[in-house]
Amino acid sequence: MTKAQLQALLNEMTLEEKIGQLLQLAPAFFEGADSAGQITGPLLGMGINEETIYRSGSVLGLGSAKEAIAIQEAHMRNHRLAIPLLIMADVIHGYGTIFPVPLALSCSWDLELAKETAAIAAKEAAVSGIHITFSPMADLSRDPRWGRVMESFGEDPWLNGKFAAALVRGYQGDDFTKEPYKLAACIKHFAAYGAGEGGRDYNTVDISEWMKREFYLPAYKEALNAGCEMVMTAFNTVDGVPATGNKRLMRQLLREEWGFDRVIISDWGAVKEMIAHGVAEDERECARKAIEAGVDIEMMSPCYTHHLKELVEAGEVESARIDEAVMRILELKQKLGLFDNMHRFADATLEMNMVGSKQHRQVAYKSALKSCVLLQNNHKALPLQKEERIALLGPFATSNDILGPWSCMGRPEEAVTVCDGMKTWQAQTGQGSLTTVGCSVENISDEQISAMISVAKTADTIVLALGESSEMSGEAGSRANINLPESQLRLLGEIHKLNKKIIVILFNGRPLDLHEVLSKSDAVLEAWFPGTEGGNAITALLYGEGNPSGRLTMSFPYAVGQIPVYYNHFNTGRPQNAPDAQVRYVSQYLDIPNEPLFPFGYGLSYSDIEYGEIALSSAELCAGEELQLTVQITNRSAIAGEETVQLYVRDMAGETVRPVSELKDYQKIMLAGNESKQVIFTITEEMLRYHHSDLQYSSDPGRFVAMVGPNSRDTEKIMFSLK
Ligand code: NOJ
Numbered sequence: 028m029t030k031a032q033l034q035a036l037l038n039e040m041t042l043e044e045k046i047g048q049l050l051q052l053a054p055a056f057f058e059g060a061d062s063a064g065q066i067t068g069p070l071l072g073m074g075i076n077e078e079t080i081y082r083s084g085s086v087l088g089l090g091s092a093k094e095a096i097a098i099q100e101a102h103m104r105n106h107r108l109a110i111p112l113l114i115m116a117d118v119i120h121g122y123g124t125i126f127p128v129p130l131a132l133s134c135s136w137d138l139e140l141a142k143e144t145a146a147i148a149a150k151e152a153a154v155s156g157i158h159i160t161f162s163p164m165a166d167l168s169r170d171p172r173w174g175r176v177m178e179s180f181g182e183d184p185w186l187n188g189k190f191a192a193a194l195v196r197g198y199q200g201d202d203f204t205k206e207p208y209k210l211a212a213c214i215k216h217f218a219a220y221g222a223g224e225g226g227r228d229y230n231t232v233d234i235s236e237w238m239k240r241e242f243y244l245p246a247y248k249e250a251l252n253a254g255c256e257m258v259m260t261a262f263n264t265v266d267g268v269p270a271t272g273n274k275r276l277m278r279q280l281l282r283e284e285w286g287f288d289r290v291i292i293s294d295w296g297a298v299k300e301m302i303a304h305g306v307a308e309d310e311r312e313c314a315r316k317a318i319e320a321g322v323d324i325e326m327m328s329p330c331y332t333h334h335l336k337e338l339v340e341a342g343e344v345e346s347a348r349i350d351e352a353v354m355r356i357l358e359l360k361q362k363l364g365l366f367d368n369m370h371r372f373a374d375a376t377l378e379m380n381m382v383g384s385k386q387h388r389q390v391a392y393k394s395a396l397k398s399c400v401l402l403q404n405n406h407k408a409l410p411l412q413k414e415e416r417i418a419l420l421g422p423f424a425t426s427n428d429i430l431g432p433w434s435c436m437g438r439p440e441e442a443v444t445v446c447d448g449m450k451t452w453q454a455q456t457g458q459g460s461l462t463t464v465g466c467s468v469e470n471i472s473d474e475q476i477s478a479m480i481s482v483a484k485t486a487d488t489i490v491l492a493l494g495e496s497s498e499m500s501g502e503a504g505s506r507a508n509i510n511l512p513e514s515q516l517r518l519l520g521e522i523h524k525l526n527k528k529i530i531v532i533l534f535n536g537r538p539l540d541l542h543e544v545l546s547k548s549d550a551v552l553e554a555w556f557p558g559t560e561g562g563n564a565i566t567a568l569l570y571g572e573g574n575p576s577g578r579l580t581m582s583f584p585y586a587v588g589q590i591p592v593y594y595n596h597f598n599t600g601r602p603q604n605a606p607d608a609q610v611r612y613v614s615q616y617l618d619i620p621n622e623p624l625f626p627f628g629y630g631l632s633y634s635d636i637e638y639g640e641i642a643l644s645s646a647e648l649c650a651g652e653e654l655q656l657t658v659q660i661t662n663r664s665a666i667a668g669e670e671t672v673q674l675y676v677r678d679m680a681g682e683t684v685r686p687v688s689e690l691k692d693y694q695k696i697m698l699a700g701n702e703s704k705q706v707i708f709t710i711t712e713e714m715l716r717y718h719h720s721d722l723q724y725s726s727d728p729g730r731f732v733a734m735v736g737p738n739s740r741d742t743e744k745i746m747f748s749l750k
Pocket of ligand 1: 087215502
């Protein structure tokens with residue numbers, strides 16, 4: 028349809044029909060639903076009748092092509108103007124083939140791979156009838172107590188933006204209106220949902236405008252620059268006003284300043300939640316505030332449906348507001364091709380052949396392999412020797428709860444457990460022996476521990492697969508204590524007493540407090556929720572067929588009391604020179620270090636990588652020119668490996684305070700055994716810009732430090748100045 032035809036359609040619609048377009052419902056409301064989809068919030072009675080359901084403009088959370096086709100057909104039979112539904116879902120890290128959770132995937136630092144996973148997710152979802160995914164989530168995350176850190180890309184604003192943009196490109200392709208099997212993407216949660224106080228989900232956010240612009244907003248912007256089609260509002264407040272009714276945030280910043288003219292959707296029930304927030308007396312006021320703020324689609328609450336008509340008739344909401352929202356939705360339907368083909372790519376046969384295909388599983392394997400982070404490897408405990416007799420113990424030895432909390436239509440029964448992976452490997456190689464005992468995540472009985480000890484006694488090496496169940500992170504999965512569950516620590520303690528080699532594999536959705544785990548084990552491999560091919564990828568890493576290359580994108584705290592702890596912090600006026608509790612009046616804890624247990628960028632491998640001295644092409648940089656920074660990276664071992672060479676910069680004196688270190692670039696290089704390579708980074712004036720106190724974005728002349736290293740802590744430094 029042309030714009031004129033869409034306008035003609037809009038002109039033909041009654042006010043009720045227009046308002047219908049602004050309502051999004053879960054499939055449970057629709058004829059043809061088979062309820063296979065996910066419910067991701069409370070399903071409250073919404074007080075809506077059948078007529079309203081058939082007038083609605085979109086549905087979320089479907090789970091099959093059959094269901095999508097049935098719902099669309101029922102809808103089209105009943106809609107006076109035959110305007111098709113938009114079908115949306117949370118396709119977060121895969122649809123049927125499940126990739127590592129986003130926090131894990133970001134530890135690969137591999138943007139092409141991230142894009143590839145999103146393209147596969149789009150393909151599987153598109154043939155299953157989905158048009159739009161509620162992904163990526165670009166919420167900067169500094170608080171591991173928050174369960175949703177698993178869905179984020181960590182604590183760095185720049186890397187966060189790169190991953191958000193890569194996922195958008197994967198889902199949407201170069202042009203989702205022309206290419207087959209693409210989805211439209213929805214960036215969320217606008218804005219700053221990751222900054223909830225105390226790491227408690229849905230909690231208050233109150234950060235300065237400057238902080239927002241420096242750290243929290245850039246990644247959403249990056250996603251929009253990559254062409255992201257839709258934006259979802261956050262549940263939290265921003266400057267005292269819930270984001271969903273926040274005119275300054277949505278209309279002024281997002282629409283006017285950033286020029287975003289496409290669809291904005293609320294989060295689940297967030298329009299009505301303004302009553303609980305205490306900024307609206309009733310549903311009517313919620314509706315007025317949300318539409319004025321610029322929210323086009325109300326997800327799963329009925330404020331628009333019940334009250335927009337009377338608000339327009341009373342002159343409290345301009346009808347132009349409704350028309351502009353409806354037009355944006357119609358345009359999106361047009362872009363998705365729904366007026367020509369209401370089912371788009373939904374096809375049960377393709378769905379059967381494509382979802383979970385061998386090819387897709389290969390990418391799941393590769394991404395799991397690259398997302399694991401080796402945190403500790405004392406005395407080269409890993410890789411395992413082929414002939415070692417292994418006791419594989421603990422809750423995740425045999426558990427298939429390894430897909431993660433947002434695993435869409437992924438089936439746990441299709442996931443490869445660690446036990447499956449190791450058994451297959453041993454059968455293929457004809458080497459080693461394996462005895463496995465599983466248990467539950469939170470309640471391991473004394474009898475079970477005794478049984479595991481007996482098995483452990485007969486083995487050379489104990490592989491303990493520990494962690495959090497997927498229920499313990501994700502939405503509404505905040506935890507105040509981020510240790511492993513008590514009974515797992517008890518199990519570890521008992522096994523430790525045997526004085527044998529202990530390898531811990533961790534399955535979890537957040538950085539954990541790992542003190543006890545580190546002190547009682549030889550090696551620790553962070554596997555996160557690795558997805559469908561987890562067990563195979565972990566086995567390859569354990570036996571040295573793969574070399575761990577993942578690097579943390581979120582700091583692991585030394586203790587919960589440090590949180591938030593992140594690498595790009597400010598120096599303060601009284602920085603700590605060296606940890607020393609005797610020194611008073613400096614910014615430090617008396618009882619623990621300031622530094623996290625594992626810093627941003629950290630991760631070990633089986634290779635032995637050496638960083639040479641760094642050199643700059645000049646000690647001075649002028650605007651419009653470039654500096655070349657070179658560093659020689661050498662593999663001192665015979666084991667080939669991938670190194671993530673990281674470039675950080677510190678501005679020694681700004682107009683506002685500047686972080687002690689900021690990631691500016693990185694390069695992933697492959698080094699064969701004993702190979703040496705020169706890495707060259709380019710530094711430009713643009714990379715040194717920041718928001719000043721008047722929010723202007725520019726650089727200042729002065730001194731800078733460039734830092735290069737394998738993580739944000741262990742860097743080589745060199746000074747330069749900007750003229
Ligand atoms: C609530 C979550 O916050 C959001 O991320 C998700 O997309 C919606 N529910 C829809 O399921």
